[in-house]
Amino acid sequence: xxxxxxxxxxxxxxxxxxxxxxxxxxxxxxxxxxxREGLPALAEVKLGELLSARxxxxxxxxxxxxxxxxxxIVTVGAMLIAIPFGIGTAVxxxxxxxxxxxxxxxxxxxxxxxxxSVVLGFLGILVLSPYLRVFLNLPTGMTALAGALLLGGIxxxxxxxxxxxxxxxxxxxxREGALALGATKWQTIWRVTLPAARSGVLTxxxxxxxxxxxxxxxxxxxxxxAPVLAIKLTSIFSPVRTMTATxxxxxxxxxxxxxxxxxxxxxxxxxxxxxxxxxxxxxxxVFKSRKRAERVLS
Amino acid sequence: MxxxxxxxxxxxxxxxxxxxxxxxxxxxxxxxxxxxGSGTGIAALINGTVDIANASRAMKSEETQxxxxxxxxxxxxxxxxxxxxxxxxxxxxxxxxxxxxxxDIYSGKINNWLQVxxxxxxxxxxxxxxxxxxxxxxxxxxxRLGDKTNPTLFSTxxxxxxxxxxxxxxxxxxxxxxxxxxxxxxxxxxIDSVIAIARDASGPFVTPSIASVNDGxxxxxxxxxxxxxxxxxxxxxxxxxxxxxxxxxxxxADLGFVPIK
Numbered sequence: 001x002x003x004x005x006x007x008x009x010x011x012x013x014x015x016x017x018x019x020x021x022x023x024x025x026x027x028x029x030x031x032x033x034x035x036r037e038g039l040p041a042l043a044e045v046k047l048g049e050l051l052s053a054r055x056x057x058x059x060x061x062x063x064x065x066x067x068x069x070x071x072x073i074v075t076v077g078a079m080l081i082a083i084p085f086g087i088g089t090a091v092x093x094x095x096x097x098x099x100x101x102x103x104x105x106x107x108x109x110x111x112x113x114x115x116x117s118v119v120l121g122f123l124g125i126l127v128l129s130p131y132l133r134v135f136l137n138l139p140t141g142m143t144a145l146a147g148a149l150l151l152g153g154i155x156x157x158x159x160x161x162x163x164x165x166x167x168x169x170x171x172x173x174x175r176e177g178a179l180a181l182g183a184t185k186w187q188t189i190w191r192v193t194l195p196a197a198r199s200g201v202l203t204x205x206x207x208x209x210x211x212x213x214x215x216x217x218x219x220x221x222x223x224x225x226a227p228v229l230a231i232k233l234t235s236i237f238s239p240v241r242t243m244t245a246t247x248x249x250x251x252x253x254x255x256x257x258x259x260x261x262x263x264x265x266x267x268x269x270x271x272x273x274x275x276x277x278x279x280x281x282x283x284x285x286v287f288k289s290r291k292r293a294e295r296v297l298s
Numbered sequence: 299m300x301x302x303x304x305x306x307x308x309x310x311x312x313x314x315x316x317x318x319x320x321x322x323x324x325x326x327x328x329x330x331x332x333x334x335g336s337g338t339g340i341a342a343l344i345n346g347t348v349d350i351a352n353a354s355r356a357m358k359s360e361e362t363q364x365x366x367x368x369x370x371x372x373x374x375x376x377x378x379x380x381x382x383x384x385x386x387x388x389x390x391x392x393x394x395x396x397x398x399x400x401x402d403i404y405s406g407k408i409n410n411w412l413q414v415x416x417x418x419x420x421x422x423x424x425x426x427x428x429x430x431x432x433x434x435x436x437x438x439x440x441x442r443l444g445d446k447t448n449p450t451l452f453s454t455x456x457x458x459x460x461x462x463x464x465x466x467x468x469x470x471x472x473x474x475x476x477x478x479x480x481x482x483x484x485x486x487x488x489i490d491s492v493i494a495i496a497r498d499a500s501g502p503f504v505t506p507s508i509a510s511v512n513d514g515x516x517x518x519x520x521x522x523x524x525x526x527x528x529x530x531x532x533x534x535x536x537x538x539x540x541x542x543x544x545x546x547x548x549x550x551a552d553l554g555f556v557p558i559k
Contacts, residue, residue: 056451058337058428066454125464130471139420139474142457221464224457225427239457249460253337253429255344255364 034272038265045259050266055227055241057250057260064267066227070144070240071271073230074219077148078155078212079205085152086159086208087194087201093160094167095189106164113157117150121221124150129222136237142224144240150218155208162207166200167193199286206282210275213244220245243267299533304332305339305352306431307461308480309522312378313352315549316541327533336431343525344368349534351525354380354431354480355438370527377541378522379556381481381506382436384493385466387473392416394494394503397517401441403476406453411474423456424465424477433458435520436478481506482554511556522555 041050045062052063089109093102128149129141136145170193178188194201224239225246247264254261303313310333317329339351344365357365357372365372384400386392392415395403402408404423411419426433442448459465465477466485484492494503497517510516530538540546547557 054451054454056428058434059451061451125467129468133472140422140457140468140472142468220460225459226455226457228454239455241458249427249458250429252334253341255341255361258364 031272034265034269038262038267038269041259041262041266044262050263053229055246057263060259062259062263064243064263064270066229067241067243067246067267068270069230069235070223070228071213071242071244073144073235073240074147074151074223074242075209075212077144077236078151079209081148081152082155082159082208082212083205086156086204087163089156089160090163090167090201090204091189091194093164095185095193109157109160112153113161115154117154117215117218118221120150120154121218124218124222138237140224140239142222142239144223144230144236144238147219147223147240147242148236150222151212151215154215154218155212158211159204159208162204163197163201166197166204169200170196202282202286206278209278213271213274213278216242216244216248220248225249243271299326300328300330301350301534301537302330302348303350303352304334304342304348306336306354306522307333307426308336308354308380308430308432308483309352309378311482312522312550312553312555315553316546319546319549320537320540324536327537329537335427335429336434337429340525343372343527344370346370346527349526350538353523353525354520355435356521356523357525365527372525372527373529375524375526375538375542376521376558377524377538378547378550379511379558380520380522381511381516381556382432382440382478382518382520383481383484383506384476384478384495384518385469385484385488386476386491386493387469387471388488388491389473390416390491392493393491394496396496396499396501397440397443398498400493400495401443401450404436404441404452404456405450406455417473419474421476422468422472422474423453424468424475425452425456425458426462426465426479427458427460432478432480436518439518439520440478480555484554508551508556512559519556521558 049062050064052061053065054061054063055066093106097105124146128146131141132138132143132146133141174192174196175188178192183191219242223242223245225241226239227241228235228238230238230240247267250260251264254264303317310331313331317331321327321329336353336355339348339353340357340361342348343351344361346368357374362372384395390411392411395414399408399414403414403421408414409421411417411421425436437452438444441450441452459468462479462483465479466483466488469475469477470488492505494505495517496503502515504510504515506516506518511519524538524541526534526538547559550557
């Protein structure tokens, strides 16, 4: 009886462990593949050239700075929209809305997250861009702003879903304790509940950033894909070209093993490293807050 | 018998129309047609993954060398001709431009419609992506005025849009916009705002049409090509011969291109 139980235990442990390790292995394999195909770009193109401001690959101008700034400005813009709306909606759903409203709104928000980004991009070209052009008196509506608005809209459902679950998991005793001490509802939410749900909320934001930086179709359709160096504040109102749209638009036309091919993989590597950096930063904050909580409790 | 046909987005509707007619007449042959841009088709030919590559521009010498290094000798066939129309918004009063003016607009030297006789509006330049043969042809013939040593490039704020439909859509609703595309892709509501182009300030301003392409008076006309890997044989050869025949060339005219004759 004891022996057969051990057998089952060993097998299940082995299977679960393999699944866990395989996740790490797959990520490492992707990383090494990107390295193998992308590093030759550093040998074939001078570093000064790679960091220049002109991206025109069919004439061997491989400056990736405009692509980097394009991705960054759209991501930052999107997060500026997604953070208040995402966390605000999560707080509303979890703390303020009555139960019946929450049962209706939460599935609706998740439905919004299920919309294919291509559809949103399509709506962006037909509706959002012309509106922005007229409303803000811009030369064209195909700008980083249009991309940021769409991406903010795409990131909100992911953020709301996870943040709301995290807020929900905060024990009711925290809220009751704060209210008993005389705190108002808002003080409870802002000073007690949100900090207590901090790791879940940060995870939600991290996933939102990851979704935003990797988004391809929607930005390819509304940002205009112009390789402009987007370093001024007003660049949000100019067309930009993101790294993801560049890879999507150009990968089809490169001959295997050419310099252009290697540079595109290097851009993929840069995207990978940025996602990795965001994840590590968020994890370390979560880890530090958990350690502090453990110290307080002990 | 399965023939793979890939490449130019300019030619994709034409290639599809040809494939459908040919398959109706020869049911034993199966044709698959995909777009992706001339650059994509040529890359596929170099990689050996396609039978016929459609291109709205000639193969560059580096591409030919890459193909030969891979053991593939590309053979070129001119299958139709095309005019590149430059189109503006229907409210735009500008109807005539010289090649030099269009070159200066697209390279960023001219930034306001006032400078070419229009309203006081910023110019928004629309273009196809770099994998498009139309883009490369426009760069060589209009921006660089046919001079191979000219280093002029598109200005960095030129919008590189993924398809003809997006370009037409933006030109249709943005009064600041100027765009270019194959004549067959200009819809009826924009056909009157196609720009008449002159080779220089003195020359006649010519609008694109079958007649002005064939007599050479329209300066921005080009050949459309199909490339095969080596001299074609068997079913591929029959297909290419059919394309060069009168029946297939009638389809060319129907779709807004110029038949070869």
